[in-house]
Amino acid sequence: xxxxxxxxxxxxxxxxxxxxxxxxxxxxxxxxxxxxxxxxxxxxxxxxxxxxxxxxxxxxxxxxxxxxxxxxxxxxxxxxxxxxxxxxxxxxxxxxxxxxxxxxxxxxxxxxxxxxxxxxxxxxxxxxxxxxxxxxxxxxxxxxxxxxxxxxxxxxxxxxxxxxxxxxxxxxxxxxxxxxxxxxxxxxxxxxxxxxxxxxxxxxxxxxxxxxxxxxxxxxxxxxxxxxxxxxxxxxxxxxxxxxxxxxxxxxxxxxxxxxxxxxxxxxxxxxxxxxxx
Amino acid sequence: xxxxxxxxxxxxxxxxxxxxxxxxxxxxxxxxxxxxxxxxxxxxxxxxxxxxxxxxxxxxxxxxxxxxxxxxxxxxxxxxxxxxxxxxxxxxxxxxxxxxxxxxxxxxxxxxxxxxxxxxxxxxxxxxxxxxxxxxxxxxxxxxxxxxxxxxxxxxxxxxxxxxxxxxxxxxxxxxxxxxxxxxxxxxxxxxxxxxxxxxxxxxxxxxxxxxxxxxxxxxxxxxxxxxxxxxxxxxxxxxxxxxxxxxxxxxxxxxxxxxxxxxxxxxxxxxxxxxxxxxxxxxxxxxxxxxxxxxxxxxxxxxxxxxxxxxxxxxxxxxxxxxxxxxxxxxxxxxxxxxxxxxxxxxxxxxxxxxxxxxxxxxxxxxxxxxxxxxxxxxxxxxxxxxxxxxxxxxxxxxxxxxxxxxxxxxxxxxxxxxxxxxxxxxxxxxxxxxxxxxxxxxxxxxxxxxxxxxxxxxxxxxxxxxxxxxxxxxxxxxxxxxxxxxxxxxxxxxxxxxxxxxxxxxxxxxxxxxxxxxxxxxxxxxxxxxxxxxxxxxx
Numbered sequence: 098x099x100x101x102x103x104x105x106x107x108x109x110x111x112x113x114x115x116x117x118x119x120x121x122x123x124x125x126x127x128x129x130x131x132x133x134x135x136x137x138x139x140x141x142x143x144x145x146x147x148x149x150x151x152x153x154x155x156x157x158x159x160x161x162x163x164x165x166x167x168x169x170x171x172x173x174x175x176x177x178x179x180x181x182x183x184x185x186x187x188x189x190x191x192x193x194x195x196x197x198x199x200x201x202x203x204x205x206x207x208x209x210x211x212x213x214x215x216x217x218x219x220x221x222x223x224x225x226x227x228x229x230x231x232x233x234x235x236x237x238x239x240x241x242x243x244x245x246x247x248x249x250x251x252x253x254x255x256x257x258x259x260x261x262x263x264x265x266x267x268x269x270x271x272x273x274x275x276x277x278x279x280x281x282x283x284x285x286x287x288x289x290x291x292x293x294x295x296x297x298x299x300x301x302x303x304x305x306x307x308x309x310x311x312x313x314x315x316x317x318x319x320x321x322x323x324x325x326x327x328x329x330x331x332x333x334x335x336x337x338x339x340x341x342x343x344x345x346x347x348x349x350x351x352x353x354x355x356x357x358x359x360x361x362x363x364x365x366x367x368x369x370x371x372x373x374x375x
Numbered sequence: 376x377x378x379x380x381x382x383x384x385x386x387x388x389x390x391x392x393x394x395x396x397x398x399x400x401x402x403x404x405x406x407x408x409x410x411x412x413x414x415x416x417x418x419x420x421x422x423x424x425x426x427x428x429x430x431x432x433x434x435x436x437x438x439x440x441x442x443x444x445x446x447x448x449x450x451x452x453x454x455x456x457x458x459x460x461x462x463x464x465x466x467x468x469x470x471x472x473x474x475x476x477x478x479x480x481x482x483x484x485x486x487x488x489x490x491x492x493x494x495x496x497x498x499x500x501x502x503x504x505x506x507x508x509x510x511x512x513x514x515x516x517x518x519x520x521x522x523x524x525x526x527x528x529x530x531x532x533x534x535x536x537x538x539x540x541x542x543x544x545x546x547x548x549x550x551x552x553x554x555x556x557x558x559x560x561x562x563x564x565x566x567x568x569x570x571x572x573x574x575x576x577x578x579x580x581x582x583x584x585x586x587x588x589x590x591x592x593x594x595x596x597x598x599x600x601x602x603x604x605x606x607x608x609x610x611x612x613x614x615x616x617x618x619x620x621x622x623x624x625x626x627x628x629x630x631x632x633x634x635x636x637x638x639x640x641x642x643x644x645x646x647x648x649x650x651x652x653x654x655x656x657x658x659x660x661x662x663x664x665x666x667x668x669x670x671x672x673x674x675x676x677x678x679x680x681x682x683x684x685x686x687x688x689x690x691x692x693x694x695x696x697x698x699x700x701x702x703x704x705x706x707x708x709x710x711x712x713x714x715x716x717x718x719x720x721x722x723x724x725x726x727x728x729x730x731x732x733x734x735x736x737x738x739x740x741x742x743x744x745x746x747x748x749x750x751x752x753x754x755x756x757x758x759x760x761x762x763x764x765x766x767x768x769x770x771x772x773x774x775x776x777x778x779x780x781x782x783x784x785x786x787x788x789x790x791x792x793x794x795x796x797x798x799x800x801x802x803x804x805x806x807x808x809x810x811x812x813x814x815x816x817x818x819x820x821x822x823x824x825x826x827x828x829x830x831x832x833x834x835x836x837x838x839x840x841x842x843x844x845x846x847x848x849x850x851x852x853x854x855x856x857x858x859x860x861x862x863x864x865x866x867x868x869x870x871x872x873x874x875x876x877x878x879x880x881x882x883x884x885x886x887x888x889x890x891x892x893x894x895x896x897x898x899x900x901x902x903x904x905x906x907x908x909x910x911x912x913x914x915x916x
Contacts, residue, residue, distance in 0.1 A: 264749035267709055268811060272763025273736040286753045 103365040110361020116354035120347075124171040131165035135321040143337050157326070157340050158333060166321050167347050173322040174351065177238050177307040178300040184242035186296060189249025190285075196250070197257030198280050208254070211247045219244045223306060227315045234317045237310060241303045252295055256288035290366035294359050301355035308348055323348050379406035380550055380583050381430075386443035386453075388425050388434070388607075399425040399438060401607045407551065412577060412584040414594045414615065416630070417604035418830035423587045425607075427553045429453065431470055432460045447551070466496050469544030473556040475536035479528040485512070485539050486524025492546040511542040516572060533695075534565035541572065548580060555587045562694040562857065567901035570596050589830065591634050592860070592904030595619055603627045633835035634860070649718070650819050650851035651683040651706065651739075656715035656725070658701055675701040676712065677875035683819065686849040690866030690883070692859055692898070698875035703821045703855045707739045708732055720818050737767050740812035744824035746804035750796035756782070756807055757792035760814050767815065774814075781810040785840060802833035806840065813844070823855045838865055859902055863887060871895050 104110055123130070133139075140149065144156040146163070154163040196207035214222075223240045230236035260266060261284055269279045310316055311324030312331075323344040330340030388400040400422040407413050417423045428434050430445055430452060444451045452463065464470075472478040480488060489508035493499050499507065505524075512520040515538040528536055537557060544552055554573065558566040574597055577584055588594065594601055598615035603626065611624040622628045658676040675698040683689045693699040704710040706717050708724050717724040719738045727735055743749035750759055760778035765771060779789040785806040787799075796804060805825060812820050822841070826834045842865055844850055856862050862869055862883075869886045871879040871894065879892045890896045 264743040264745055265751040268741070268743065268749060268808075269751075269762070270709065271707055271736055271739075271741055272811075272815065273733045273766045274762065275733065275766075278766075283751055283754075287751070 100365050104361050107361040107364055109357045110364075113354040113357025113361065116350055117358060120171055120351050120354070121175065123168055124175050127168045127172055131162070131168055133165070135166040135169040136161060137165075143333075146339050146343075154343055155339060157330060158337075163326075163340065163343055166326050167323070167344060169321045170323040170326060170344065171347065171351075173234070173320055174304045174307060174348070177234070177241065178303040178355075181238045181241035181245065181303045181307075182296050182299045184238070185246040185249055185299060186292070188242070189246035190253050190292065192246075193250035193253030194257050194280060194285060194288075197254035198261055198276070198284065200258075204254070207250070211250050214244070215247045220306070220309065223310060224313070224315060227310055232315055232317055234320055237307060237315075237317065240310075241306050244306070245299055245302060249292070249295060249299075252291060253288060256291055257284055260284045260287050290362075294363045294366065297355055297359040297362060301352040301359070304348065304352055304355075378409045380409045381407040381445065381447045381585075383407075383426075383430075383445045384443055386426065386429065386445060387441040388422070388429055389439050389441040391437035396606065398441065398607050400429070403443075403604075403607070403609055405602055405609065405612060407583045407585055408600075409550075409583055410577065410581045411599040412573075412586055412597050414598035414601045415585060415587045415604060416589065416591065416594055416601060418589060418630075418832065420606075421604040422607035423604050424555055426604075427470070427555050427585065427587055430553065431464055431468065432457075462496070465492055465544075465549070466547040467549050468551045468553060469547070469549035470553045470555065471537070471540045471544050471557045473559050475533060475540050475560070476528065478540055479536060481528050483527070484524065485526055485528065485531070488539070489524070489543050489546055492543055496547060498547070507546065508542075511546055512539070515539070515542045515545070515576075516568075517542075532565075533561050534568060537561065537565075537569055538572065541569075541576070545576065545580070549582060551583050551585065553585045553587070556589070557586075558593065559589070563859070563901040563903075564694065564897060566593075566903060567596075570903065573597065590903060591619070591631060591831075592902065595904030603630070630831060633832040648685045649682050650685045650687070650720070651681075651853065652716070652718040653679060653681045653702075653706065654716040654718070655680055656702070656705060656717065657713045658698075658705055658710060659713055674698075674875045676705060679715075679872075679875075679877050681870055681877060681880065683851050683853060685851055686845075687868065688845060688850075688852040688854055688866045690862035690869040691853060691855045691872060692857070692862050692869055693872035694857060694898075697872040699855050699857075699872045700823055701875075702872070703741070703823050703853060706819075706853065707741050707821055708736075709741075737763070737815040738817055739819045739821060740815050740817040742805070742808050742812050742820060742822040742825040745828055746801045746808060747828075749808050750804055752796055755793055755795055759796075759807065760792075760811055763811065763815050777814060778810075781813055782807075784813070784844070785810045800833075802829055802837060805829065805837050809837075809840065809844070813848075819851045819853065821853045821855065824857065825854075826861060827856065827858065834861070841865060859887075859898060871898065 138160040139162050140152055140156045140160050142156055142158050142160040144152060146155040147153060148155070152162050152164065154167070157163055157166070192207050192211070196204040223244045226240035226243060227237055230240070266279060266283055269283045307316070307322065308324030308327070311322045312328035314328060316322055316325050326344040327341045330337065334341050383406070384404050386400055386403045387398055390397060390399050403426060405413070415423045415426065425434070425438070429440055434440070440453050443453070445453050448467070452460070455463065486505060486508045489511055490504040493504045493507065508524055509520055512523050517523045517535055517538050523531070523535070528539070531539065558569050561569060570593065573584060576582070586597065594615060601613060601615045601618045602609055603611040603618070603624065605626050611618060611622065611627045618627060619631070622631055656676050656679045657674070660673045660675050661670040662673070677698070679702060681689070691699045691702065701710055705712045706724065708727070712725050715725060722735055722738065724732070724735065724739065757775060757778055760781060761771070761774035764774040764777065769777070779792055782789050782791050787803060787806055791799070791807070796807070799807065808825070826837050829837060838861065841852070845852065854862065854866055866883055868881060869883050870877050871886070871892070873894050879886060879890065879895045886895060887899065890899060
């Protein structure tokens, strides 16, 4: 069976993929759907959802269109999630690979460095980083990347350590290939599947982190994001609950979709692990 | 004979849709008589283990019994409700498995595991259970029973674990014992002991044994009757002696012919120029150790000297833990020896630094044991075969051309080049492994248990290929194996290793027919079906 076929047998994963594709499409089409942007005041404030045909999700405390905010917020969430994950992989994969492959002092050094980051609570470190840097989209992304690479390094290290003892790697040594070449072309390609699974889950975590930061008011003030919307509406949660509820659902669906995809990928890459489960 | 204790009638086991065939087992019928040992023989995928699992109600998910009955004590065990199956398992039908390490609970003491069998069936009181456990441990011949029942599985050797498993299976005195390849993971001498134990227990308890194996040597040793299976069907059944001496079905004949017989080949003319010279090689493994405690030392290779002439095949034989693999790996420098020299074509491989070593690597190549782990699953065969030569400086065109030629030579055909390893069977992969070694034009090839993971008929083909290549190319090979029969078939000389030392080196004929050392004699005597193989040899001579 091909990878796609195995993935497709997991119904949850397919649903997740469909949701994610919808979110991506909405994010890409945001300037077309709401060319006016999310900040424009279009109606009276606190318009209840489903009462006005033009503004299906109502308006917020300042009379801005909630639907426009959600659509534009999707861009931010996905962008931050994706870019920060790529950055975390760029730090974590090489570090973990070197540690696992060379062992000894390289391993000790790399792992102590990793533990240094792991001992600080993720969210606290992210807050500190954003507070020190300016609250721009770039620095938020960087902060998220910096707090989320250690697990990648650990995973890659473990994978490389088990792969480097495999006979085909020994055969590559015997063929006289250089260490770098063995690591890059023999070992790492075989470690790719757990990395992909982890990356899909990291995107979800990054979206949550970005929302949490925005909720606390540490987001980029010039950019509409889901977390910012919840944060701005929390003071009126008793009178206008839908203002927090709508972006909350958006976050829930996106993160759920990514988790479903992650699990589906995991099952697709490791078909033998699935057999025991019913 | 009509005193069948278990009679299986047209058993068919369905595989899930999409498997390589519709039925794991198809229309199989046989009887198991009281007190007899019935061997079920077949290669991997023949359905022999599935049959046993079906009887125990241990079929994997998606695999179901299609039709047929298995009558035991007037009831069909295949259709019993789960509760009754549970009561029957252990109490009336016992089972022992291939891998004693994974079949025992690693976190539970041996005595407790045996006592648990009684507990599971609500029999006896706590102290009686312990007493029975102790008695059972004694009965299966475990040394120092008082100590053993308090030991954890990791503290026992493979053979001892298998004895503990047998003690568990015997606890409730089952009428039937199903043994699924119980000796395959063990050394020859241990295997011989376990086989003797099963024979003795059969005498004592009068239980019927269904013994699943792929090894006709084992069959010759213990079987009363034999069933030969292929692709889920019984191709031949009968009294063991008859099947072994005059097999009716061509598949049985092919299997029997494929067994390395211990027939000694004529010596090839040998030049005196050495391909490999090992001088006083030592390798010590140290584990644990701290400023307060001395490290545990294992002398894996202890002052070994050995010479292999150009064009000669030397077999390195020993049990697991004898250091034979470490020696092979030290020669290719996957392990760096502590002291001593490894001279290959005048270059001391043991003394090179990393850069020099990379340039000299091509002189010695290795064929690995596990055909599934030895090829990079993400590289096409062409790349697997040409990466090495290209690193050596051969041009891309030449490397590719040579790779295609080699694929022809090892009998796979050039069109294999564009495929991935998972598209090949175990035997084919091993051919690719051999081609990869040859691609480097080595002066010496180390074959580390290169055929151990293969079925007998495939094993015979790969051995034949090696013999062919050797004739054509004048290869020098260090052939590491635990199987004396295989060694006898391909080697000119045999070196026997024990506890890291070479105890005996000599031409195959001498080692086999006039072994000088007690240990060598012990090894030879332990080979299953040794007597029968000798008869066979005499008959053909």
